Amino acid sequence: MLTKKVQKRVSFLSLLLISLVIAVFFILKSLTNNILYFKSPTDIQLNQDIVLSKKMRVGGMVKKNSININDKAINFIITDFKNELFVSYSGTVPNLFSEGKGVVAEGILKDKNFFIADRILAKHDEKYMPPELKNIIKKNVK
Amino acid sequence: MLSNFGNTLLFLNLLLGVLIIYFSVGEFQNSKITISKKIYQLCLFQITFVIISFLTLITAFIISDFSIITVYQNSHSLKPLLYKISGTWGNHEGSLLLWVIILTIFSFFFLIYSKNHQKNYRIISLIIQNILILGFLFFLIFNSNPFSIIAPTPKEGLGLNPILQDPALAIHPPLLYIGFVGSSIYFSAAMSSLITNYSGKLFAQSIKNWVLISWSFQTLGILAGSIWAYYELGWGGFWFWDPVENASLLPWFAMSALLHSIMVLEKRNQLYFWVIILCLLTFILSVTGTFLVRSGILNSVHTFANDPSRGLYILIFLSLMIFASVFLFFNKFKNSNYGFYSNSRETFILINNWFMIFYLITILLGTIYPIFTEVLTDYKVSVGPPFYNTVIIPIVVLFLFFMSIGPRIKWIKNKSYNLNLLFKILLASILINFLITYFFNSYSFLSNFIIISALFLIISSLLDLNKSFKKKEINSSRVTSHLAFGFLILFIGLNHNFSLEEDFNLKLGEKKKFDNYSIEFTDLKLKDFENYKAVIGKFQINNLKKNLNQFLYPEIRIYDNPKTITYEASIRSSFLKDYYITMSNVDRSDYYNIKFQKKPFMMWIWISAIFISLGGFLRLFHNAKKNY
Numbered sequence: 001m002l003t004k005k006v007q008k009r010v011s012f013l014s015l016l017l018i019s020l021v022i023a024v025f026f027i028l029k030s031l032t033n034n035i036l037y038f039k040s041p042t043d044i045q046l047n048q049d050i051v052l053s054k055k056m057r058v059g060g061m062v063k064k065n066s067i068n069i070n071d072k073a074i075n076f077i078i079t080d081f082k083n084e085l086f087v088s089y090s091g092t093v094p095n096l097f098s099e100g101k102g103v104v105a106e107g108i109l110k111d112k113n114f115f116i117a118d119r120i121l122a123k124h125d126e127k128y129m130p131p132e133l134k135n136i137i138k139k140n141v142k
Numbered sequence: 143m144l145s146n147f148g149n150t151l152l153f154l155n156l157l158l159g160v161l162i163i164y165f166s167v168g169e170f171q172n173s174k175i176t177i178s179k180k181i182y183q184l185c186l187f188q189i190t191f192v193i194i195s196f197l198t199l200i201t202a203f204i205i206s207d208f209s210i211i212t213v214y215q216n217s218h219s220l221k222p223l224l225y226k227i228s229g230t231w232g233n234h235e236g237s238l239l240l241w242v243i244i245l246t247i248f249s250f251f252f253l254i255y256s257k258n259h260q261k262n263y264r265i266i267s268l269i270i271q272n273i274l275i276l277g278f279l280f281f282l283i284f285n286s287n288p289f290s291i292i293a294p295t296p297k298e299g300l301g302l303n304p305i306l307q308d309p310a311l312a313i314h315p316p317l318l319y320i321g322f323v324g325s326s327i328y329f330s331a332a333m334s335s336l337i338t339n340y341s342g343k344l345f346a347q348s349i350k351n352w353v354l355i356s357w358s359f360q361t362l363g364i365l366a367g368s369i370w371a372y373y374e375l376g377w378g379g380f381w382f383w384d385p386v387e388n389a390s391l392l393p394w395f396a397m398s399a400l401l402h403s404i405m406v407l408e409k410r411n412q413l414y415f416w417v418i419i420l421c422l423l424t425f426i427l428s429v430t431g432t433f434l435v436r437s438g439i440l441n442s443v444h445t446f447a448n449d450p451s452r453g454l455y456i457l458i459f460l461s462l463m464i465f466a467s468v469f470l471f472f473n474k475f476k477n478s479n480y481g482f483y484s485n486s487r488e489t490f491i492l493i494n495n496w497f498m499i500f501y502l503i504t505i506l507l508g509t510i511y512p513i514f515t516e517v518l519t520d521y522k523v524s525v526g527p528p529f530y531n532t533v534i535i536p537i538v539v540l541f542l543f544f545m546s547i548g549p550r551i552k553w554i555k556n557k558s559y560n561l562n563l564l565f566k567i568l569l570a571s572i573l574i575n576f577l578i579t580y581f582f583n584s585y586s587f588l589s590n591f592i593i594i595s596a597l598f599l600i601i602s603s604l605l606d607l608n609k610s611f612k613k614k615e616i617n618s619s620r621v622t623s624h625l626a627f628g629f630l631i632l633f634i635g636l637n638h639n640f641s642l643e644e645d646f647n648l649k650l651g652e653k654k655k656f657d658n659y660s661i662e663f664t665d666l667k668l669k670d671f672e673n674y675k676a677v678i679g680k681f682q683i684n685n686l687k688k689n690l691n692q693f694l695y696p697e698i699r700i701y702d703n704p705k706t707i708t709y710e711a712s713i714r715s716s717f718l719k720d721y722y723i724t725m726s727n728v729d730r731s732d733y734y735n736i737k738f739q740k741k742p743f744m745m746w747i748w749i750s751a752i753f754i755s756l757g758g759f760l761r762l763f764h765n766a767k768k769n770y
Binding site: 019020024026031033034036057067069071072091093094099 | 484496500504507508512522523524533647652706707708724726733
């Protein structure tokens with residue numbers, strides 16, 4: 001038989017352990033609910049089971065001569081040199097946002113050709129490119 | 143010239159490290175109780191040489207010696223002096239040298255200030271710390287040598303990324319490094335403690351001040367980074383849950399847990415193995431963070447020059463460290479008796495640790511999750527603020543309540559709860575919260591809980607402060623930190639709920655109206671500065687209700703070396719709120735892209751964070767006074 005003291009200790013430790021397991025379970029659950037997938041315009045065209053209302057990131061190049069601005073929004077086209085995606089964005093653009101340069105936009109798809117962004121990601125360095133973007137460009141520009 | 147000198151010093155340091163280890167091993171045969179003079183002298187040489195080598199690098203930056211690659215790549219002769227100096231650690235090689243220096247400084251001072259501890263324990267700590275120094279020194283010399291030369295010597299340097307030319311970011315790396323590289327000393331001490339069985343209270347006393355130092359500096363370092371992000375990145379936020387930021391927060395949570403549980407070890411001689419785990423974990427997390435950031439595995443909005451070979455070296459070193467510490471730990475682990483009452487200070491400190499570990503796991507999982515999904519499923523994902531907000535914020539409410547009650551509980555066994563008082567505090571908090579929502583603006587259900595719990599902590603800490611003043615106790619470090627933490631959460635909560643943000647595009651001369659505000663783009667000027675040109679906008683902000691009339695001047699800066707455009711936010715800070723405007727231009731258009739924000743209590747968020755770390759320094763001061 002376990003003594004009372006040991007019993008208490010075991011129950012204390014198991015309580016601690018169980019609470020931690022439950023906590024990790026909830027962390028993982030909300031993690032899967034809150035991740036953002038990164039897609040290129042081609043991924044969006046090819047993908048059949050895309051959820052329109054789910055937030056995602058889209059990356060590619062800002063097409064030359066595609067930026068169009070009015071007093072509310074900035075519209076531009078993201079291209080991966082195979083497919084294109086119209087983007088509408090209202091908010092501040094980072095300093096390296098420019099035609100012919102790489103861009104990552106975060107937001108939701110209206111349909112397969114139209115994307116409403118609520119954030120354009122800032123990169124500090126003109127030489128730097130997100131790894132995802134580098135892969136896309138490597139694949140498509142040869 | 144400088145390059146040869148610096149390199150010689152680094153190689154001498156390598157030699158000294160080996161010698162220190164060699165003679166330290168020899169010390170075991172020596173039956174004297176004190177460590178021989180020779181080792182002190184060697185350590186003195188070691189610290190002197192490493193500091194001189196750092197000064198050499200700084201000199202190279204000041205005189206713009208472009209024959210050194212690091213200087214060529216990160217400096218420019220026209221740069222202001224401050225940023226020439228801060229450029230020294232604003233790059234991978236220089237910052238790694240700083241890393242080695244802090245390892246060495248902590249090693250030296252630990253040796254000096256541990257005189258009344260057992261000899262074997264000190265010697266083995268020294269040996270392990272020197273193994274760490276050697277490991278990083280090897281990496282520095284053979285992979286990332288800051289003194290490498292380039293031939294022929296370029297006439298001009300490439301310049302430091304303008305976004306890094308900033309006072310907050312100039313002090314950010316040294317502060318942060320003292321924090322997380324400083325944790326190396328209690329990693330070494332913990333390993334040594336396992337080897338020599340020098341455990342319990344004495345062990346706790348030997349490392350507690352080092353934990354305090356690293357924790358306080360880490361807090362300040364994170365703060366400096368946040369302030370920089372606030373006014374330099376132009377989003378108006380100060381925390382983005384970016385992998386780089388998370389990497390600095392992970393060791394902070396481990397340190398905070400350690401800071402609390404070490405008191406249990408010191409006062410009650412319990413939780414020894416848990417304290418050891420935290421000591422080992424803190425430094426391991428620091429190195430892990432460095433690995434994640436420098437190897438380029440994670441996609442972050444902050445850029446570090448990435449290089450897979452660096453990542454590989456740190457990964458190997460990290461694996462060795464983890465393997466050695468896990469192996470040693472399980473070799474020595476004994477089931478010890480944890481016999482404390484559930485209603486005691488000890489239990490509440492364990493509860494604190496539970497929360498710290500919970501936050502740590504949350505952030506660690508969120509940070510490394512994208513790596514796993516990419517390897518396992520080939521999906522590229524990122525984990526953003528929504529994840530952290532949903533997991534962390536509700537738990538903060540509980541945490542704040544425990545944080546208020548914990549310090550009121552007595553050690554060993556708590557006899558009486560002053561439930562009456564707690565109830566009164568709770569009522570007062572709810573009342574204040576109600577007043578805020580009534581007079582200003584209502585906010586979400588969860589925000590109410592956050593504000594109430596923060597107020598609960600503030601009021602209960604204020605009562606404690608009052609009590610300790612009455613008793614003439616000078617040691618109010620704990621109250622300071624807890625109170626400041628309460629204020630931090632309160633102000634973040636209020637800031638979050640009462641911020642106003644508006645994005646729009648304007649042409650010169652146009653006016654934008656929303657709510658009670660009107661913003662007019664009145665002027666645009668071009669100005670030349672020492673190392674950049676600036677396009678400066680002039681914006682007039684009016685609040686029709688409050689008779690406000692302010693001018694703000696955001697800039698677009700064009701730097702020549704390296705060729706970069708940056709957007710400088712214009713911020714009008716006051717005690718109650720900040721007005722914040724950034725302006726950016728868009729290709730082929732007369733429109734300027736404007737972001738206007740009203741951010742209440744920003745200054746108080748910074749002040750609260752400073753006071754949190756001040757608590758750590760106060761305790762340190764108090765401990766130092768007690769010893770003399």
